[in-house]
Amino acid sequence: MSKKIFIFISIAVLPLVLAADDGGPLQLVPEEPYVPNRAVIKISSDTVMHMGIVETPGSRIGPGKNIKDHPLVMVMAKYKSQIKHMQAHRIQDYYIAETIEGCDIENLCDQLRREPFILDASPDYYAVITSTFPNDIYFQYQYALYNTGQVYLPETGLTGIAGSDIKATDGWDWARGSDSVIIAVIDSGVAADHEDLHSKIVPGYDFVNDDSDPYDDHGHGTFAASIAAAETNNGIGIAGVSWHSRIMPIKVMDHQGYGSYLAIGTGMRYAVDNGARVLNLSIGGRSPSFILEDACAYCYNNGAVIAAATGNSGSAVLYPAAYDDYCLAVAATDANDERPTWSNYGPQVDVAAPGNFVWGAVYSPHDPDNLNSYHWNSGTSYATPYVAGAAALVMAYKPYLTNNQIMALIKYTADDVNASTHPGVDDFIGYGRINLKTLLGPYEIE
Amino acid sequence: MKIKFFLLLFTVFTLVLFPADQEKTQPIDTRFHGIEYTVGLNFSSNRTPVLMGDDDIKNTLIHSYLALKVDVGVSNYFTAGVVVGYASSQFDDPVDFYTLPLSLSVSSQSYNSMIFGARARSDFLSWKDFSLRANGEILFFKLSETESAIRLPIVTGTSTVKQSFSQMTLELLVQYDGFSTFTVFAGPQLYWLKGKITASESIEELEGEEEFEYKQKNAIGLASGVNFELGSHFDLNIKVSLFSKTSFSIEAFYIF
Numbered sequence: 001m002s003k004k005i006f007i008f009i010s011i012a013v014l015p016l017v018l019a020a021d022d023g024g025p026l027q028l029v030p031e032e033p034y035v036p037n038r039a040v041i042k043i044s045s046d047t048v049m050h051m052g053i054v055e056t057p058g059s060r061i062g063p064g065k066n067i068k069d070h071p072l073v074m075v076m077a078k079y080k081s082q083i084k085h086m087q088a089h090r091i092q093d094y095y096i097a098e099t100i101e102g103c104d105i106e107n108l109c110d111q112l113r114r115e116p117f118i119l120d121a122s123p124d125y126y127a128v129i130t131s132t133f134p135n136d137i138y139f140q141y142q143y144a145l146y147n148t149g150q151v152y153l154p155e156t157g158l159t160g161i162a163g164s165d166i167k168a169t170d171g172w173d174w175a176r177g178s179d180s181v182i183i184a185v186i187d188s189g190v191a192a193d194h195e196d197l198h199s200k201i202v203p204g205y206d207f208v209n210d211d212s213d214p215y216d217d218h219g220h221g222t223f224a225a226s227i228a229a230a231e232t233n234n235g236i237g238i239a240g241v242s243w244h245s246r247i248m249p250i251k252v253m254d255h256q257g258y259g260s261y262l263a264i265g266t267g268m269r270y271a272v273d274n275g276a277r278v279l280n281l282s283i284g285g286r287s288p289s290f291i292l293e294d295a296c297a298y299c300y301n302n303g304a305v306i307a308a309a310t311g312n313s314g315s316a317v318l319y320p321a322a323y324d325d326y327c328l329a330v331a332a333t334d335a336n337d338e339r340p341t342w343s344n345y346g347p348q349v350d351v352a353a354p355g356n357f358v359w360g361a362v363y364s365p366h367d368p369d370n371l372n373s374y375h376w377n378s379g380t381s382y383a384t385p386y387v388a389g390a391a392a393l394v395m396a397y398k399p400y401l402t403n404n405q406i407m408a409l410i411k412y413t414a415d416d417v418n419a420s421t422h423p424g425v426d427d428f429i430g431y432g433r434i435n436l437k438t439l440l441g442p443y444e445i446e
Numbered sequence: 447m448k449i450k451f452f453l454l455l456f457t458v459f460t461l462v463l464f465p466a467d468q469e470k471t472q473p474i475d476t477r478f479h480g481i482e483y484t485v486g487l488n489f490s491s492n493r494t495p496v497l498m499g500d501d502d503i504k505n506t507l508i509h510s511y512l513a514l515k516v517d518v519g520v521s522n523y524f525t526a527g528v529v530v531g532y533a534s535s536q537f538d539d540p541v542d543f544y545t546l547p548l549s550l551s552v553s554s555q556s557y558n559s560m561i562f563g564a565r566a567r568s569d570f571l572s573w574k575d576f577s578l579r580a581n582g583e584i585l586f587f588k589l590s591e592t593e594s595a596i597r598l599p600i601v602t603g604t605s606t607v608k609q610s611f612s613q614m615t616l617e618l619l620v621q622y623d624g625f626s627t628f629t630v631f632a633g634p635q636l637y638w639l640k641g642k643i644t645a646s647e648s649i650e651e652l653e654g655e656e657e658f659e660y661k662q663k664n665a666i667g668l669a670s671g672v673n674f675e676l677g678s679h680f681d682l683n684i685k686v687s688l689f690s691k692t693s694f695s696i697e698a699f700y701i702f
Contacts, residue, residue, distance in 0.1 A: 174549075398545065405547050408652050413548070416599040424600055431600050438598070442542055442551035445594045445605055 034123035039109055041086070041095040042120045043071065071117040078115075082108050096124075132172035134233040134243070136196075138374050142238060143335045144227075144354030144386060145169065152335060153357055153376060160335020164417075164433075166353060166386055168241060171393065171436025176232075177242030178396035183228050183278040183388055184271030186264060187221030188257065189214040190249035191363035194222060195372040196230045196237035197247065204249035205270055207263040214251035219363045221249060223377055224282045226361030228385035229392065237374055238359050241389025241436075245396070248276050253283060261285065264320075265295030268306075272299045277395055277403075280388035281308040281327075282381035284318025292319050296326035305395070305403045307388040309380035311344035324348045328391075328407050332356060332383040333433050337417040343380055345427045350407075351414045352429035355383030390434055397440060413438035482519035484681075486699035487512065488531070494639055494691040495663040498541070505660070507611070507639070509535035509587070511561055515697070523570070529563040533587050535609070543645040546654040548596065550605055550645050557609045559590035575624035579631065581617040586610075587641075596649055603649030611641025611660075617669050632670035637662060637690040664690045671695075 072095055076083055086097045097112075099105060105123045112121035139145070143152040147165035151157055182202055192201040192215065206214040216222045225247045230240035250267040253259035264283065271279055279299055285292075299306055307328045308321035316322075321329035324347075332343040332355025339345075340356050357376045364370045387410065394406045401409070414432035416423065425431055491510045498505050513531025540553035563585035571578040589610040596603040619633035639662040646655040667690030674682040683697040 398547070400545070401547055405652055408650065409547055412598050412601045412649055412652070414599065419599075440549075442544070442549035443596055443598075443605075444540075445550055445552045445596075445607070446554055 032126075034105060034125040037099045037101060037103065037105075038124045039083075039097040039099060039105055039112065040089075040122050040124050041072070041097055041112060041118055042093075043095065043117050044119055075112070075115055075118070079108065079111070132169055132176070134172075134239040135235050136230075136232060136237050136239045137235065138238045138359050141359050141376070144358045145239060145241070147335060152359075158335070158357065161337065164333070164335055164337035164354075166241075166390070166433065167435050167437035168239075171390075171440045172243070174440035175393045175397035177229070177244040177389075177393050179244050179246050180399075181242070181245045181278065181392045181395045182248050182276045183225075183242070183245050183280055183392050184248040184250050184268075184276035185221050185225040185228070185280045185282075185385075186250045186252055186267050186271065187216075187224055187280070187282055188218035188253040188255070188259075189216035189221050189251035190225045190247060191216045191219075191222040191361075191371070192249065193371075194226070194361050194363055196226055196234070196361045196374075197222070199231050200225075200229055200245070200247045202246045202248050202275075204251070205267070206251040207267045207270070208251050208254050208259070214249040216249070216251070216363050217255040218253060218257055220253065220257060220282065220381065221251070222363040223360035224280055224381060224385045225249070227358065227382055228280055228389040230361055237361060237372075241386055242392035242396070245278075245389070245392040248274065259283065261289050261291040265291045268295040268299050272302045272304050277304055278388050278391045279304050279306045280385050281306060281320060282379075282384045284309055284311050284321055286316075286318060288319050288322070293323050293326075296320050296323045300326040300403065303403050305388075305391040305406050307384050307391060309384040310346070310349055312342045312379045312381070313344060314342045315344055317344050317346040317348045322346070322348045324350075328387055328410065329430070330355075330380060330384040330387045331429050332378075332380045333417065333429065337415075337433060339418065339428050340378070343383075343428070347427055349427055349430040350411055351387060351431055352417075352433045353383040353386035354433075355380050358382045387434060390436055390439060393436065393440060409439060410434060482525075483702040484515075484517045484519065484525075484527075484699045485702075486515045486517070486681075486697050488515055488529075488695060488697040490693060490695040492687075492691050492693040493538075494637075494693075496639065496641070496660045497663050498643075498660040499658045504539075504663070505541065506538035507535060507641070507660070508538060509533055511585075511587075513561060515565070515699075517565075517567075517699075523568060525567045527565050529561065529565060529583070529585060531561045532558070533561045534558050535587065535590075535611075541643060541645075541658065543656040543658075545656045546645065546647050547652045548598075548603075548647060548649060550596075550647060552605075552607055552645060555592055555594075555607060557590040557592060557607075559588045559610070561585050561587050569621075572623075575622055577621045577623055579617075579619045579621050579633075581619065582615065584612065584614045586612045596647060598649065601650050603647060603652070605645060605647045607643065607645045609641065609643040611639060613637065613639040619669065627676075628672055628674045630670075630672045632668070635667045635669040635687055635690065636665055637667055637687070638665055639691075662690060666690060 082103045084098045109121040141152045145168035149162040204214040229242045229245040230238050232239040232243040250271050252263040252267040310321045310329050310331045311318035328350045329348045331349045331352040333352045334356035356378045359376050362373045362375045411431040415435045416432040494507045496507050511531050511533035513529050515529050517525050517527030519525040536556040540551045543550045565583035568580045591608045593606045616636040619631040621631040623629050641660050644657040669687045671685030679701050681699040685695045687693040
């Protein structure tokens with residue numbers, strides 16, 4: 001009978017015995033979820049104390065040491081084919097096992113947990129930061145991107161409400177743009193030699209002077225361009241919304257800030273014909289005209305997303321933003337997620353973005369000593385490039401989406417920040433203040 | 447390494463138990479002795495490491511099922527049967543769908559479905575108190591569909607997640623028949639699992655669909671267990687599987 005029992009036990013527990021033996025090699029891949037060749041072991045401190053073992057934090061455990069009765073010495077002997085050495089952690093009450101190359105850490109930890117004296121064993125998993133923060137020095141003032149309630153105007157001490165931002169740092173976890181996506185800044189030109197923009201510029205055109213040098217002689221276009229796609233994480237200046245997008249300067253406004261509809265329409269068509277997929281129009285006029293409407297239709301039908309400013313007079317939405325079928329009309333919010341009264345309104349408003357005291361790159365044509373500077377400014381002109389940058393991020397992340405889908409996504413993922421007074425889509429901020437976390441990150445279904 | 451070692455051990459073990467000497471080994475009596483019917487209930491709980499999509503993203507499929515099994519035996523040599531039941535499954539880690547217009551991360555969602563399948567068993571060699579048994583089973587977990595709301599600040603959409611899979615198991619088991627009321631068995635197990643999970647979303651005019659295929663991470667595993675004979679009409683079978691999946695299965699049979 002005893003022989004039969006032996007056979008029974010042998011067969012029944014054979015897989016279990018084998019399971020407790022050496023495991024197969026782990027397929028190490030670059031995105032390994034834990035530190036290679038390391039297991040962290042927790043043992044009962046009572047056990048160690050009862051055995052009268054006194055050890056120095058950081059001391060190595062192993063045969064030949066003065067703690068030969070240490071329970072982990074026995075464990076090491078048993079797992080010598082997997083564990084090279086062990087040592088007490090210098091701060092925490094854990095033991096660190098260094099394993100041989102290729103050891104299956106998870107399997108080893110499973111086995112170690114079954115050992116007496118060992119309370120728990122775990123791979124040393126990697127954590128990741130949950131938000132992406134650029135190192136640009138003025139980022140600390142860019143409440144529009146990340147608002148902790150910080151002072152955003154150092155000279156005034158003004159602060160806002162934490163969270164009144166476009167959740168850029170969370171959005172950047174998912175997408176930071178691509179140099180294949182070109183944002184055309186249809187404006188006064190761009191100072192292509194500005195330190196925070198010079199690496200981002202692709203050839204554009206000057207439709208005011210009809211030449212191929214769309215240099216900024218006003219400053220408006222440079223400021224808008226930097227918000228959308230300033231060189232980011234370069235240790236200087238500001239952070240742009242779309243880190244890696246490129247900027248196509250299209251000069252349609254003169255040094256006084258005026259531009260004809262014909263120049264604007266021509267510039268829009270030129271931009272799309274030359275590879276731009278996002279158009280930033282921080283400009284507008286009061287009168288409707290087929291010149292602008294036809295240009296918007298052309299660009300939209302050729303796959304471009306058009307972000308256009310609603311205007312700053314506290315009145316009706318300007319054109320081309322008012323061409324609702326083709327444009328994302330962008331209103332402004334402030335550091336408290338409230339709409340400044342000067343932000344234009346009307347049924348054409350689609351979304352809002354921070355536009356009150358926002359930071360950007362400054363080009364001062366009349367101040368040669370101040371060519372690479374940064375300052376704040378206000379207006380829907382500066383809310384618009386946040387939306388243009390957001391569109392560029394989506395295009396880079398999901399290049400198969402149509403412009404219509406991208407525009408819809410930007411609207412539907414916006415936060416209804418004035419829901420307490422105007423719930424739902426309203427004339428003041430449309431669907432709401434854009435939210436890059438919702439736009440780019442996954443919606444969680446429980 | 448462990449699996450290879452076990453297969454080697456199993457081969458040696460089998461060769462020792464079933465020597466080539468024809469006089470010692472006894473092929474099972476294959477003569478027709480009449481039809482034997484058995485009806486049983488089976489509960490099975492499984493954790494299967496799987497690889498998902500083109501990037502082989504690691505996840506674990508957890509599924510349990512309760513099944514009715516009807517077998518028809520021809521002598522002691524060959525038994526075939528059908529399986530019908532109900533299953534519940536879920537993934538251990540969230541399944542992410544990043545190519546939808548609005549990315550979705552589906553976590554902790556359970557999928558309930560009918561299962562059906564077939565199985566066969568053959569005791570084809572015996573020596574002294576040992577016998578060699580081959581088992582095969584294929585199960586289809588029918589498509590299950592779960593619909594959820596996507597609640598964005600102003601608009602509301604829907605997501606639909608569909609999931610189905612099938613599994614096939616082949617086992618070669620050495621069985622010890624020396625006890626009067628129970629037998630024990632162990633042997634290698636080949637296990638294949640193949641499935642598909644699809645998510646679609648509809649948010650106003652935004653629509654999209656993304657699909658992942660997945661399969662078992664390891665096909666080779668081990669099975670071991672014990673079969674109790676409870677009187678002349680009842681059998682109780684307990685089985686565990688390791689490596690390709692970690693599973694526990696209990697079957698109770700009535701033999702007519």
